[in-house]
Amino acid sequence: xxxxxxxTSFGIGTDAEAxxxxxxxxxxxxxxxxVDGDVVLADSFAILMYLExxxxxxxxxxxxxxxxxxxxxxxxxxxxxxxxxxxxxILKFMKEKLGPDADFAWARDQIRRGFAALEKLxxxxxxxxxxxxxxxxxxxxxxxxxxxxxxRFKVDMDExxxxxxxxxxxxxxxxxxxxxxxxQPDAPAEHRD
Amino acid sequence: xxxxxxxTSFGIGTDAEAxxxxxxxxxxxxxxxxVDGDVVLADSFAILMYLExxxxxxxxxxxxxxxxxxxxxxxxxxxxxxxxxxxxxILKFMKEKLGPDADFAWARDQIRRGFAALEKLxxxxxxxxxxxxxxxxxxxxxxxxxxxxxxRFKVDMDExxxxxxxxxxxxxxxxxxxxxxxxQPDAPAEHRD
Numbered sequence: 001x002x003x004x005x006x007x008t009s010f011g012i013g014t015d016a017e018a019x020x021x022x023x024x025x026x027x028x029x030x031x032x033x034x035v036d037g038d039v040v041l042a043d044s045f046a047i048l049m050y051l052e053x054x055x056x057x058x059x060x061x062x063x064x065x066x067x068x069x070x071x072x073x074x075x076x077x078x079x080x081x082x083x084x085x086x087x088x089x090i091l092k093f094m095k096e097k098l099g100p101d102a103d104f105a106w107a108r109d110q111i112r113r114g115f116a117a118l119e120k121l122x123x124x125x126x127x128x129x130x131x132x133x134x135x136x137x138x139x140x141x142x143x144x145x146x147x148x149x150x151x152r153f154k155v156d157m158d159e160x161x162x163x164x165x166x167x168x169x170x171x172x173x174x175x176x177x178x179x180x181x182x183x184q185p186d187a188p189a190e191h192r193d
Numbered sequence: 194x195x196x197x198x199x200x201t202s203f204g205i206g207t208d209a210e211a212x213x214x215x216x217x218x219x220x221x222x223x224x225x226x227x228v229d230g231d232v233v234l235a236d237s238f239a240i241l242m243y244l245e246x247x248x249x250x251x252x253x254x255x256x257x258x259x260x261x262x263x264x265x266x267x268x269x270x271x272x273x274x275x276x277x278x279x280x281x282x283i284l285k286f287m288k289e290k291l292g293p294d295a296d297f298a299w300a301r302d303q304i305r306r307g308f309a310a311l312e313k314l315x316x317x318x319x320x321x322x323x324x325x326x327x328x329x330x331x332x333x334x335x336x337x338x339x340x341x342x343x344x345r346f347k348v349d350m351d352e353x354x355x356x357x358x359x360x361x362x363x364x365x366x367x368x369x370x371x372x373x374x375x376x377q378p379d380a381p382a383e384h385r386d
Contacts, residue, residue, distance in 0.1 A: 029310070030274075030310070038259070039258070039259050039262060041262045041263075041265075041266055042266065043265065043266045043269045043270065043273070045238075045265060045269045045273070046262050046263075046265035046266035046269055047262075049261070049262070049265045050258060050261070050262040050265070053258050053261060054258055065232070065243060065246050065247055066231070066232045068242070068243070068246060069232060069234045069239050069240075069242070069243040070234075070239075072234075072236070072238060072239035072242045072243070073234055073235065073236045073239035076236045076238045076239055076272070077236070079269070079273045080236070080238070080272045080273045080276065080277055081223075081277065083273065084273055084274065084277035084278065085277065085283075090278075097290070097291060098290060098291075117222070117223070
């Protein structure tokens with residue numbers, strides 16, 4: 001089965017030539033980008049839904065509608081109610097306008113608000129993972145978000161016992177460990193394992 | 194066919210009693226919220242995907258994977274790269290920290306960035322509407338976003354000819370006109386038609 005190519009960083013912002021090549025491929029300029037023949041998609045949610053529909057034999061969603069809906073909602077809390085508030089251009093704006101520590105303080109507030117919502121949403125549905133004992137779409141958004149909250153933004157996870165517990169479960173999965181940023185082939189040397 | 198109930202405002206923020214009732218129903222506290230039996234979903238994307246899967250006879254997505262992916266991406270540019278930057282709590286924060294006009298200036302910048310990305314993304318796919326001559330998921334996110342950009346944030350649409358053109362097409366559809374905020378049963382009197 002041909003595997004579509006997924007670029008996650010491509011030297012964007014640091015390498016002008018790579019930047020130009022990337023924009024030729026993906027005029028919208030966002031990362032990550034998936035390229036599969038003439039299909040170019042640059043958005044985590046769109047990419048995962050495309051892979052879900054192209055490879056239904058490894059479904060990222062439960063079969064019943066209610067569980068699917070909870071997965072969509074949890075994923076979207078991460079990508080619409082947390083991630084936008086911690087992206088690089090917003091943090092830069094906050095730092096410039098409000099002082100050197102304002103960016104992380106701001107991001108932490110937004111992450112904590114989102115995590116509080118996720119704790120409430122998932123309390124009736126979680127098992128070993130976010131929505132049961134299988135890894136589904138919600139987990140794919142939660143794993144990097146919780147990792148970033150802990151390591152980058154120093155969020156205290158004691159407030160969020162459900163998320164802390166499922167994150168421990170993610171760390172036992174080789175697929176999740178291998179997806180860590182420092183293990184990617186284009187990770188800068190200082191971030192490597 | 195039983196129609197699920199959809200609450201879009203419910204007096205949140207203005208009516209303490211309504212607020213309490215709403216939080217009992219939806220502990221996460223976000224709007225809109227869909228209630229369908231014991232399914233409670235509070236997120237536009239999750240709600241639309243749930244309706245899509247429950248009522249496949251009126252599909253919101255094209256049949257082929259590429260077109261579906263473009264719809265997911267366009268919808269998610271609205272809900273992850275524009276909407277979070279213009280929501281009420283962020284605008285309030287900006288106004289308090291940076292002065293009385295900073296909120297709208299900030300929101301306009303983010304809307305323009307997102308619209309520029311959408312113009313590039315959709316140029317090879319648009320027809321009468323965002324991804325062809327049928328209304329699909331992307332259009333459902335674009336219609337209220339463009340309406341808000343024009344009426345609330347005074348964004349000059351001359352910069353965005355594709356979006357301006359498809360918005361004109363939306364205004365000819367009774368379903369879109371009837372979905373305008375001022376036509377909702379719980380719209381405050383001063384905003385009614």
